[in-house]
Amino acid sequence: LKLLHIVNPGIEDIAALEIVSELGGFVDYEVFSGRVYHIIDSVDYDALHRLRSVNRVFQQFWDGFVGSRYSDLVNTYDELYKTLIDIEIWRYLSPTTSFRVVGERVGEHDYTSIDVSRLIGDLVIRVVEDKAGYRPRVNLKTPMVIIYVFIKQNRMSLGLSLTGSRSLHRRSYRVYDHPAAIKPTLAYAMLVLAGSRDKQVIVDPMCGGGTIVIEARYLYEDAEIYCMDINRKYLNQAMMNALSAGVYSRIVFKQHDARKLHEFGEGFFDHIVSNPPYGIRYGDQIQVRSLYKDFIGSSYRALRDGGRLTIITTEYNYVNKLLRERGFIKIHERVVQHGGLYPHIIVAEKQ
Numbered sequence: 001l002k003l004l005h006i007v008n009p010g011i012e013d014i015a016a017l018e019i020v021s022e023l024g025g026f027v028d029y030e031v032f033s034g035r036v037y038h039i040i041d042s043v044d045y046d047a048l049h050r051l052r053s054v055n056r057v058f059q060q061f062w063d064g065f066v067g068s069r070y071s072d073l074v075n076t077y078d079e080l081y082k083t084l085i086d087i088e089i090w091r092y093l094s095p096t097t098s099f100r101v102v103g104e105r106v107g108e109h110d111y112t113s114i115d116v117s118r119l120i121g122d123l124v125i126r127v128v129e130d131k132a133g134y135r136p137r138v139n140l141k142t143p144m145v146i147i148y149v150f151i152k153q154n155r156m157s158l159g160l161s162l163t164g165s166r167s168l169h170r171r172s173y174r175v176y177d178h179p180a181a182i183k184p185t186l187a188y189a190m191l192v193l194a195g196s197r198d199k200q201v202i203v204d205p206m207c208g209g210g211t212i213v214i215e216a217r218y219l220y221e222d223a224e225i226y227c228m229d230i231n232r233k234y235l236n237q238a239m240m241n242a243l244s245a246g247v248y249s250r251i252v253f254k255q256h257d258a259r260k261l262h263e264f265g266e267g268f269f270d271h272i273v274s275n276p277p278y279g280i281r282y283g284d285q286i287q288v289r290s291l292y293k294d295f296i297g298s299s300y301r302a303l304r305d306g307g308r309l310t311i312i313t314t315e316y317n318y319v320n321k322l323l324r325e326r327g328f329i330k331i332h333e334r335v336v337q338h339g340g341l342y343p344h345i346i347v348a349e350k351q
């Protein structure tokens with residue numbers, strides 16, 4: 001089987017490692033493509049739904065090139081018709097199974113994602129009618145089977161969703177969405193890059209809706225985990241999310257100022273993992289810079305020797321400068337894509 005995992009651009013390597021360790025098989029990816037290709041003998045659906053770094057998974061039927069004009073799209077019709085016959089698409093669409101086609105498109109094209117969905121939908125109906133003798137049912141709201149078409153620039157993939165219509169990153173525990181929430185898949189990636197482990201003391205001192213700490217709680221059975229925010233409202237929301245995730249009693253929540261983290265305990269934490277406000281979103285650049293300066297200074301004091309600070313931010317130049325000035329040693333930096341922005345994940349160690 002050929003699977004295609006859709007991930008946040010920038011964390012393909014982390015996803016590839018997780019995919020192989022959870023499901024086995026062979027993986028291949030291009031850096032920053034947002035896709036991990038995976039060859040596997042059979043699918044373990046439970047393991048698939050356990051993946052923490054992946055947004056969507058689909059079983060790939062076809063992968064090839066398509067031009068940017070509507071006629072280019074129409075020109076793929078014959079080849080796709082043959083492909084749908086080869087894979088016997090009617091085996092997935094019995095007379096009582098409803099389906100829909102979801103089209104997604106990134107790049108400059110003359111056609112829209114609706115054009116793509118409509119074309120592939122017609123094609124599927126035609127193949128099933130021609131070969132199986134009945135017309136499959138379309139259900140746009142609650143389909144049992146979802147056929148995906150992804151077009152990214154000039155590359156098109158057609159497949160069957162193995163993870164339903166919602167992205168896996170939309171964890172069901174999120175009853176409150178913080179206005180600047182980080183995707184749980186990126187929170188997971190930050191924890192992996194931080195090199196955090198079980199039995200360590202981990203804090204997100206600007207925890208917002210609690211995404212990072214909840215992901216940490218899922219990952220580490222015996223870690224001591226703290227969720228702090230200066231804003232009571234957000235802390236309450238983090239608590240509600242943790243309740244819904246079933247981990248509330250195993251996280252310590254505290255209203256606290258990240259600029260005074262060291263007052264909580266000097267040398268107390270093994271890991272500080274955080275997604276502070278970004279200047280662009282937060283408005284006042286000067287205020288954000290002052291927050292970063294005080295936060296990084298305080299983090300240094302709050303970490304034990306060899307402890308690590310892991311930050312995701314668009315203010316990476318300024319953060320790098322502050323880390324250097326404060327005596328941190330940078331051990332990793334990478335760019336990821338998140339909500340139309342390109343923040344960096346930086347891991348720095350207190351020496």
Ligand SMILES: C[S@@+](CC[C@H](N)C(=O)[O-])C[C@H]1O[C@@H](n2cnc3c(N)ncnc32)[C@H](O)[C@@H]1O
Nearest residue numbers: 178180181182206208209211230231257258275
């Ligand atoms: C980008 S949001 C974090 C979102 C979070 N990662 C999530 O997924 O929901 C930044 C958070 O930092 C908090 N914050 C800002 N200044 C702070 C400070 N001095 N001390 C603690 N928290 C602060 C804000 O209240 C906000 O909730």
